[in-house]
Amino acid sequence: MFVVADGMGGHEAGERASATVIEEFAFYIGRTSLELDDVRFALERAREGVEHLSTSGNGRAGTTLSGVVIASVDGMGYWLALNIGDSRTYRLAGGELEQITVDHSVVQELIESGELTPEEASSDRRRNIITRAIGASSTGDADYWLFPAELGDRILVCSDGLTSELPDGRIREILASVPDPQKAADALVADALEAGGRDNITVVIADAVSVASRPGTLFETDTADIDQNTRPREAAGGVR
Numbered sequence: 001m002f003v004v005a006d007g008m009g010g011h012e013a014g015e016r017a018s019a020t021v022i023e024e025f026a027f028y029i030g031r032t033s034l035e036l037d038d039v040r041f042a043l044e045r046a047r048e049g050v051e052h053l054s055t056s057g058n059g060r061a062g063t064t065l066s067g068v069v070i071a072s073v074d075g076m077g078y079w080l081a082l083n084i085g086d087s088r089t090y091r092l093a094g095g096e097l098e099q100i101t102v103d104h105s106v107v108q109e110l111i112e113s114g115e116l117t118p119e120e121a122s123s124d125r126r127r128n129i130i131t132r133a134i135g136a137s138s139t140g141d142a143d144y145w146l147f148p149a150e151l152g153d154r155i156l157v158c159s160d161g162l163t164s165e166l167p168d169g170r171i172r173e174i175l176a177s178v179p180d181p182q183k184a185a186d187a188l189v190a191d192a193l194e195a196g197g198r199d200n201i202t203v204v205i206a207d208a209v210s211v212a213s214r215p216g217t218l219f220e221t222d223t224a225d226i227d228q229n230t231r232p233r234e235a236a237g238g239v240r
Contacts, residue, residue, distance in 0.1 A: 001028060001069045002068050002155060002204050003022070003025055003066065004087050004158060004202050005064060005087075006064045006085070006200055006202065007061075007062070008061075008133065013053065017053060020050050021046040023049075024042045024043075024049065025042050032070070032072075033070050034069045034070065039082055040142075050063065050134050051135055054136075063085070063134050064086060064130065064134070066081075066088055066101055068081045068206070071146065077211045078148055078149055079146070080146050081144065082142045082145075083101035084134060085133050087101075087157070087158065088100075088103070088156075088163055090171070096172075101143065104131045104132035104140065105127070105128075107126055108121075109131065127164065149211045151208055151210070151211050152207075153211070156205055157203075158202060162202075165195040165201075175205075184205055185205050189203055
């Protein structure tokens, strides 16, 4: 599991909300792979826990969640990506950086409607307003994508504190030029801090160093079927 939860609702409320979500996913530590039902169950329990925080005097506690878990389909290794909010998951493959997740935000909706360009959205005053979250009175569900893992895949999961400071081109450059995942994570955080560091900057990098898979195309699953002030740096590798 490689996930990032970025809390909101004030320092204490955001910290507790994000920690509550991570605790639910930590229940699966030690599993070699997860299924969609496992992820949805963890999300359901996390939502209940975060809502309890709000009703117990911690304000409108809420958090984003983005990342990937390792899944197995007919013995083949797959990435199962999930997202709710405006934290993001990317894949670097063959030197190309692809944003897997789609932000749940006001500016993303304006981009999709043609009212804003991506360049305009990066500086729009509404860029921090999200439309889905875990908690914060949101009932929106997460989105999911399932795609084959390939040897050499590099997955980046990050809070919007990274993407609001660095353009995708610079993120791709660092991911492609720094082989060690920990050093790449450190470099991304350092660049974002140098660019302003106006929000939480959290980076997780996972490299597929051993994988049983076959070439495939990214596809989104049918979901009908199936503000703390810290800057942690994390890296992990070894998809099997």
